[in-house]
Amino acid sequence: MVTGGGRLRIVFFGTPEFALPALGRLIDSRHEVILLVSQPDRPRGRGHRLAPTPTKVLAAQHGIPVRQPERLRDEEFLTFLAGLGPDLGVVAAYGRILPERLLAIPRLGLINIHASLLPKWRGAAPVQRAVIAGATETGVTIMRVVKELDAGPMLAVARRPIGPDETSPEVERDLAGSGAGLLLDVVDRMADGPIVEMEQEHAAATYAPKITREESAIDWRLSALQIHNLVRGLQPWPIASARLAGARVLLHRTRVEDPTGTEPCGTIVRADGDCLEVAAGDGRLLRVLLLQPEGRRTMTAREFLAGHRVAPGSRFESG
Numbered sequence: 001m002v003t004g005g006g007r008l009r010i011v012f013f014g015t016p017e018f019a020l021p022a023l024g025r026l027i028d029s030r031h032e033v034i035l036l037v038s039q040p041d042r043p044r045g046r047g048h049r050l051a052p053t054p055t056k057v058l059a060a061q062h063g064i065p066v067r068q069p070e071r072l073r074d075e076e077f078l079t080f081l082a083g084l085g086p087d088l089g090v091v092a093a094y095g096r097i098l099p100e101r102l103l104a105i106p107r108l109g110l111i112n113i114h115a116s117l118l119p120k121w122r123g124a125a126p127v128q129r130a131v132i133a134g135a136t137e138t139g140v141t142i143m144r145v146v147k148e149l150d151a152g153p154m155l156a157v158a159r160r161p162i163g164p165d166e167t168s169p170e171v172e173r174d175l176a177g178s179g180a181g182l183l184l185d186v187v188d189r190m191a192d193g194p195i196v197e198m199e200q201e202h203a204a205a206t207y208a209p210k211i212t213r214e215e216s217a218i219d220w221r222l223s224a225l226q227i228h229n230l231v232r233g234l235q236p237w238p239i240a241s242a243r244l245a246g247a248r249v250l251l252h253r254t255r256v257e258d259p260t261g262t263e264p265c266g267t268i269v270r271a272d273g274d275c276l277e278v279a280a281g282d283g284r285l286l287r288v289l290l291l292q293p294e295g296r297r298t299m300t301a302r303e304f305l306a307g308h309r310v311a312p313g314s315r316f317e318s319g
Helices: 017-027 055-060 074-082 126-134 168-194 226-232 302-306
Strands: 009-013 032-037 042-044 049-050 088-094 110-112 137-145 154-161 240-244 247-260 268-272 277-280 283-294 316-318
Touching: 009 017, 009 074, 009 226, 017 032, 017 088, 017 168, 032 055, 032 074, 032 088, 032 154, 049 268, 074 226, 074 268, 126 168, 126 277, 154 168, 226 247, 226 283, 277 302, 283 302
Parallel strands: 009 032, 009 088, 088 110
Antiparallel strands: 042 049, 110 137, 137 154, 240 247, 240 316, 247 283, 268 277, 277 283
């Protein structure tokens, strides 16, 4: 149990768009965000120009100081942070492991918004891993940050179903919003009095390692549902991919069809009008709805077929 006292001075650790709803709710609350800690700005876009992180933009709009240390163990940074005398640290998709020394600086420690129902999917890519696995439910957990990755006691949990055709960005945007509201409730309770912390069931933990580019290549020996889940889960990056006539194609939207066939996996069974259907490893068909030839725009199956000669019997190879 921990106690607080009315209005908290908060240091916020967060970098991408997922963190914006939480940062915004804290800015509008009775509490004071005294510092944003974000990862350093990185080159983006075709011109590789240095671009501010989303949280840095929002903090600047509200006059909140920003620090972007390359190393959180840097002595100057830790001394500066301790000198602020923060009551609480809040973490939302910061993107780096916080050193143990840093955890001891805020009076009430640090809490984190994690986009899963802990102890499931601890790690860097909880939403994408849940979608790829075909999970039908996920959620958001507010937890205390401890030395071990995502293993701290839980302060609040909210559940959310995952629709059969939802993509990772759709689920993540919704969790960012619900997580922000859940976070503010927890912060208010920590400020006003005791709050109960619930230990995780550590033996039931599963892990969500960082997504890699190599995972984008579709193995057509998988079932149609497994490939469909991969297409949904590998968004917004690296996007599931295949090769057709030697050219790489990214698959953005698919659907599993009921009819079954005997064609070898990867074989295009139908290619006309709006219909581009491919045989999967279990005999079911995967209907491709949105796809993108590498280096070109995303297009519907009809648009793709209008500009490419694709005959039934052609084959998608691993991307």
